[in-house]
Amino acid sequence: MILRNLHSITEDKVIDIHIDGGKISAVRDRGAIPDNSKALNFDNALVFPGLINSHDHLDFNLFPQLGNRVYSNYVEWSHDIQKENRAEIDKVLKIPKDLRVKWGVYKNLLCGVTTVVNHGTTLSVPDDLINVFQQCYSLHSILLEKHWKRRLLKPFRNSWPFAIHIGEGTDDKTRKEIDTFIKWNLLKRKTIGIHGVAMNAKQAEAFSALVWCPDSNYFLLGKTADIAALKKNTRILFGTDSTVSAGWNIWEHLRAARKEKALSDDELFNALTTEAAAIWGLGRKGRIETGYEADIVIAKRQPGKNTMDAFYTTEPADILAVTKGGVIKLFDASLREQLNVEGMDLSNYHKIMIEGCEKYVWGDLPKLITEVTQYNPEVVFPVE
Numbered sequence: 001m002i003l004r005n006l007h008s009i010t011e012d013k014v015i016d017i018h019i020d021g022g023k024i025s026a027v028r029d030r031g032a033i034p035d036n037s038k039a040l041n042f043d044n045a046l047v048f049p050g051l052i053n054s055h056d057h058l059d060f061n062l063f064p065q066l067g068n069r070v071y072s073n074y075v076e077w078s079h080d081i082q083k084e085n086r087a088e089i090d091k092v093l094k095i096p097k098d099l100r101v102k103w104g105v106y107k108n109l110l111c112g113v114t115t116v117v118n119h120g121t122t123l124s125v126p127d128d129l130i131n132v133f134q135q136c137y138s139l140h141s142i143l144l145e146k147h148w149k150r151r152l153l154k155p156f157r158n159s160w161p162f163a164i165h166i167g168e169g170t171d172d173k174t175r176k177e178i179d180t181f182i183k184w185n186l187l188k189r190k191t192i193g194i195h196g197v198a199m200n201a202k203q204a205e206a207f208s209a210l211v212w213c214p215d216s217n218y219f220l221l222g223k224t225a226d227i228a229a230l231k232k233n234t235r236i237l238f239g240t241d242s243t244v245s246a247g248w249n250i251w252e253h254l255r256a257a258r259k260e261k262a263l264s265d266d267e268l269f270n271a272l273t274t275e276a277a278a279i280w281g282l283g284r285k286g287r288i289e290t291g292y293e294a295d296i297v298i299a300k301r302q303p304g305k306n307t308m309d310a311f312y313t314t315e316p317a318d319i320l321a322v323t324k325g326g327v328i329k330l331f332d333a334s335l336r337e338q339l340n341v342e343g344m345d346l347s348n349y350h351k352i353m354i355e356g357c358e359k360y361v362w363g364d365l366p367k368l369i370t371e372v373t374q375y376n377p378e379v380v381f382p383v384e
């Protein structure tokens with residue numbers, strides 16, 4: 001398959017992408033080589049690698065955002081919502097976990113995320129929509145996981161990294177828990193911290209990377225991490241967290257992050273692509289380059305915007321196509337005719353509407369929505 005006439009955002013030129021066996025087999029200037037194999041033609045479209053969301057809880061994305069005030073730390077928040085929002089929590093938890101997880105996967109796909117790092121116990125989740133990365137040891141946190149030390153220090157671990165919520169607060173208690181973790185990481189396990197709102201630059205040195213989740217941080221704590229200082233001593237990745245603490249749309253998170261001016265446009269882009277691929281050891285992902293996996297997103301290009309501005313103004317409704325391993329997992333109705341002409345079997349896809357735009361997604365998302373609604377009619381989906 002060839003994807004034609006796409007504006008590259010990393011090189012500011014128009015390219016054709018050739019895909020073979022799930023990989024990108026060539027990236028050429030537009031029209032450089034005529035080719036008779038299957039091609040999809042785009043017009044005024046932007047292309048970028050499938051995004052890598054470095055932090056989510058896939059089974060927690062049917063929750064509405066739960067919180068009743070600004071909190072000093074995650075323990076306060078957790079206790080408060082368990083008490084004040086108990087009924088809402090129970091109504092979501094009674095929805096079978098496999099349905100909740102499936103929606104969590106779709107939430108990511110609809111935004112152009114092709115790899116998500118799930119935090120928590122290992123989920124059995126089919127890998128056919130997007131890549132779900134679980135090859136790491138998830139520790140919840142210092143204060144809410146009883147046996148974190150034992151798990152961290154258990155000998156003969158393989159080389160998987162550890163991931164832990166750390167410094168998710170604005171008070172002294174959360175700042176000190178970071179020191180506690182550093183003191184006890186006696187075996188210097190490769191650790192990726194999540195949040196780091198209370199983290200200082202010195203503490204950041206002890207972490208291989210920090211996953212920045214600004215939307216969740218602002219919702220819970222009214223503040224986010226000092227990324228401008230922390231990036232000097234650790235590497236920065238980007239995560240959404242789940243909808244219990246953050247909005248469903250990663251693009252809104254990215255625009256909020258961009259306003260912080262803590263990362264350059266390129267650094268923020270890399271946090272979602274090359275940096276994430278390197279830190280989690282994902283192999284050849286995160287680039288539109290020959291030999292890389294064909295995890296690709298194509299979106300409408302806003303007229304008059306330069307490439308990075310165009311990238312950051314993207315909305316889920318603008319996404320024209322998402323491929324995972326060279327297979328189209330989502331496409332816009334405007335491509336339907338071309339796909340029909342190419343003789344592609346479209347029976348695996350189902351129609352949904354997102355902000356008034358017609359899209360087709362792999363698998364039966366409408367059925368999933370109906371099933372969830374039967375368990376809990378109060379769940380609000382961003383798609384119909």
Ligand SMILES: [Zn+2]
Pocket residue numbers: 055056057119165194241242
């Ligand atoms: Zn989390």
